[in-house]
Amino acid sequence: MAPIEALVEQLLAGNRRALGRVLTQIENDTPAGRRALAALYPRSGNAHTVGLTGSAGSGKSTLTGALAREFRARGRTLGIVAIDPTSPFSHGALLGDRIRMQDLTADPQVFLRSMATRGALGGLAPATSGVVTALDAFGKDIVLIETVGAGQDEVEVAMMADTTVVVLTPGSGDDVQAMKAGIMEIADVLVVNKCDLPNADLLARQLRTIVEASRSGRLTPIVRTASALGEGIGDLADALEEHRTYLGASGVREAHRREQARHQVLALARQRLIDRLVMAQGADGRLDALVEEVAARSLDPHAAADALIGEGR
Amino acid sequence: MTDMKLRVLIAKPGLDGHDRGAKVVARALRDAGMEVIYTGIRQTPDMIAEAALQEDVDVIGLSILSGAHMELFPRVIDALKSREIDPADVLMFAGGIIPDADIEPLKGMGFRAIFGPGTSTADIIKFVNDWADARPVSA
Numbered sequence: 001m002a003p004i005e006a007l008v009e010q011l012l013a014g015n016r017r018a019l020g021r022v023l024t025q026i027e028n029d030t031p032a033g034r035r036a037l038a039a040l041y042p043r044s045g046n047a048h049t050v051g052l053t054g055s056a057g058s059g060k061s062t063l064t065g066a067l068a069r070e071f072r073a074r075g076r077t078l079g080i081v082a083i084d085p086t087s088p089f090s091h092g093a094l095l096g097d098r099i100r101m102q103d104l105t106a107d108p109q110v111f112l113r114s115m116a117t118r119g120a121l122g123g124l125a126p127a128t129s130g131v132v133t134a135l136d137a138f139g140k141d142i143v144l145i146e147t148v149g150a151g152q153d154e155v156e157v158a159m160m161a162d163t164t165v166v167v168l169t170p171g172s173g174d175d176v177q178a179m180k181a182g183i184m185e186i187a188d189v190l191v192v193n194k195c196d197l198p199n200a201d202l203l204a205r206q207l208r209t210i211v212e213a214s215r216s217g218r219l220t221p222i223v224r225t226a227s228a229l230g231e232g233i234g235d236l237a238d239a240l241e242e243h244r245t246y247l248g249a250s251g252v253r254e255a256h257r258r259e260q261a262r263h264q265v266l267a268l269a270r271q272r273l274i275d276r277l278v279m280a281q282g283a284d285g286r287l288d289a290l291v292e293e294v295a296a297r298s299l300d301p302h303a304a305a306d307a308l309i310g311e312g313r
Numbered sequence: 314m315t316d317m318k319l320r321v322l323i324a325k326p327g328l329d330g331h332d333r334g335a336k337v338v339a340r341a342l343r344d345a346g347m348e349v350i351y352t353g354i355r356q357t358p359d360m361i362a363e364a365a366l367q368e369d370v371d372v373i374g375l376s377i378l379s380g381a382h383m384e385l386f387p388r389v390i391d392a393l394k395s396r397e398i399d400p401a402d403v404l405m406f407a408g409g410i411i412p413d414a415d416i417e418p419l420k421g422m423g424f425r426a427i428f429g430p431g432t433s434t435a436d437i438i439k440f441v442n443d444w445a446d447a448r449p450v451s452a
Contacts, residue, residue, distance in 0.1 A: 106363070
């Protein structure tokens, strides 16, 4: 095994095998993976990162594949991170996103990495941002992040991507559903996918009404696609490039990235604190004892949390 | 927190379209706690090796029913080597319709087990886990 520093050097020189191996260290959050990220982070920030989210079955994988083909035709290089759920029972995962992107495998300018959520909420995997950083530092022009089928408030991807695409399909809910906070508010670009289905026009009109009523400043574009048929993909790619230009020209990008950095640092700090707490408490069985009490309703969850972090009681 | 997971690629080289066996094995390994990347049918040796590189898998399982294994499997091995993946570092196994006479030559190529029809998924899981347990810990 080559030491991680040598692998990082090979990665930066364009070695794809080294990239694959570094991603594994980052994903497993090993000490080597942390050293790799520390070296790669200053070299990142150049790629246009695009998150695609939407409910399960909305066609995100097919759309991601079609978008990748479109950007390749425009001469861009791509990293793709495709996330599928980890089973809460077996902790295993079946990662099937490559099936819809088989033809892209043959293209050396596309690097697709499948990730399992490994218990994380929010539609991403715990190490997604690290994997995106590595693909970015490797020199990919665009990194597409396809989230696990997300519900209404799984908005983590917006805290990582420059541009967030929310994919909706006709018949997936009425306009009241669409007006709900959360997933609708994070959209920089809205997609009506499967636009060959009935009621696509209705959905697009409803979205238009919501967009015009709720946002000041930039109007969120609504793009119609039928990704399986290849329709509207060029329009979507145009909308993404326009958003990137807008971010650069308006100075919004700096504010956006600052907000993301704050979110990321706090999220990692929170995770570290919880890990430390659980490891310390788990060792003498105190957490288990508190859990028993809460389950038996002899202690309320707030009091148990206070006791866990050493306050009150 | 460090979280090591076995990553497994299940792939079907060649032109036969029957992937029930591959899917059964993929699901069984998932249910055994592994992360299984399934690529779908009709994969070329280059596509399989490329997926192995991008996903940096620990284990590669190939399923084939067409009878073209003696033709395709060596090309998968070559495609891996051309990408700096040493087949000895990866657990390679195969399944499908493979005559007994071909088993030894395939083992000579680096396939550590050949699972025929009727194999219990428990045996495949044990085979993978035993290999993983015996594997030297890497930095």
